[in-house]
Amino acid sequence: MNDNNDPLLVIDSFSGEEVSQNRPTKRDLLDLFSHARSSATPLFIAAPMVRYSKLPYRLLVRALNTQITYTPMMLAREFKNSAQARSSEFSTCRSDRPLIAQFGASNSADLLAAARIVAPYVSGIGINCGCPIRDQTALGIGAALMGRLDTLVDMVSTLKTALGEELLVEVKIRIHNDIEYTKQFVQELAGAGADVVSIHGRRIKDRSGVVPADLDAIRTLRSAIPEHVYLVANGDCFSLDDAYRIAKYTGADGIMAARGLLQNPALFTGAHITPWSAIELYCAYVSAYGGNMKFQHVQLALVEMTFGLLTKQERQLIRQTRNLDQLYEFLNKYYILRRPGQEFFGTLTYSGFRR
Numbered sequence: 001m002n003d004n005n006d007p008l009l010v011i012d013s014f015s016g017e018e019v020s021q022n023r024p025t026k027r028d029l030l031d032l033f034s035h036a037r038s039s040a041t042p043l044f045i046a047a048p049m050v051r052y053s054k055l056p057y058r059l060l061v062r063a064l065n066t067q068i069t070y071t072p073m074m075l076a077r078e079f080k081n082s083a084q085a086r087s088s089e090f091s092t093c094r095s096d097r098p099l100i101a102q103f104g105a106s107n108s109a110d111l112l113a114a115a116r117i118v119a120p121y122v123s124g125i126g127i128n129c130g131c132p133i134r135d136q137t138a139l140g141i142g143a144a145l146m147g148r149l150d151t152l153v154d155m156v157s158t159l160k161t162a163l164g165e166e167l168l169v170e171v172k173i174r175i176h177n178d179i180e181y182t183k184q185f186v187q188e189l190a191g192a193g194a195d196v197v198s199i200h201g202r203r204i205k206d207r208s209g210v211v212p213a214d215l216d217a218i219r220t221l222r223s224a225i226p227e228h229v230y231l232v233a234n235g236d237c238f239s240l241d242d243a244y245r246i247a248k249y250t251g252a253d254g255i256m257a258a259r260g261l262l263q264n265p266a267l268f269t270g271a272h273i274t275p276w277s278a279i280e281l282y283c284a285y286v287s288a289y290g291g292n293m294k295f296q297h298v299q300l301a302l303v304e305m306t307f308g309l310l311t312k313q314e315r316q317l318i319r320q321t322r323n324l325d326q327l328y329e330f331l332n333k334y335y336i337l338r339r340p341g342q343e344f345f346g347t348l349t350y351s352g353f354r355r
């Protein structure tokens, strides 16, 4: 059913304010990129992650030195057609900036319609060209676009023409087996008006955790992309040292982390494991802003984030909890789970450890 008459109205669930009243702009992102380049310091970016990069997680990593965040990939066609999809997939608030809304789309019309709806709430639109999941590629979405350059170029130029004054356009790609073709690919995206190209340094068939990210390929592509287009390097960033090393080696303007930041949301502060205070902050953000989240997604996020804080077996037990109260009670057995207003809540140096 098409119920697209309902525009997206985002009310801050904490303050009750309509969020678009003070619109974010593309400048918020461009200023960060240009400052990063002039100061030769990479931007710290949280990758889009289905199920995980929801509003509470974005607020958390932002509080911990991440400068740019993404929504999880949202399907443009569903977003355009269904108010129910919009309210379950998207929520934001004024401190959730600058934000890039990432879409999975197979054509320019769906992408543009979805982008117009979300435009008042974000600084940029990202196009996912990396997702290798067969259900998506069969629909012409995600990594399928790596084989459909003409369609992708049309998507970028359609967005630029219609919304380029207000929104930054980013494309997140993988590498082709043929690096020469990949150079041509990114040059055409730049020619179509992409402001930022993010490169996940793997081929479509390469699995994360099995095949290392190819930093040489990203470095080669840097020299192929026109200077005015910003480059973000993605793949295998698990520490702040990694971020600096990858930026130096590839010449990227920004470093995007997914799995590393999931297991340690404080990665960009230089912390080696999740500080307990980050768990407290996450729980507080879930209470304030997690209204449209499924319990299972909060649970999964906490299984990931407690890597380094709990044993593997203990983390498995988190999966057996059935609701937030049980989950918080479980955590409270091992650590003192403070709430906002309590002494030491969210203090980075506070260990909270009970054992």
Ligand SMILES: Cc1cc2nc3c(=O)[nH]c(=O)nc-3n(C[C@H](O)[C@H](O)[C@H](O)COP(=O)(O)O)c2cc1C
Pocket (backbone or CB within 6 Å): 047, 048, 049, 050, 051, 052, 071, 072, 073, 102, 128, 129, 130, 131, 172, 200, 208, 234, 235, 236, 237, 256, 257, 258, 259, 260
């Ligand atoms: C749980 C999970 C969900 C992901 N969801 C998305 C997504 O929505 N959009 C996207 O472009 N990439 C997605 N990715 C890929 C990551 O953004 C990233 O490109 C990849 O994990 C490599 O980065 P890493 O080595 O830092 O993990 C996802 C990855 C993970 C682990």
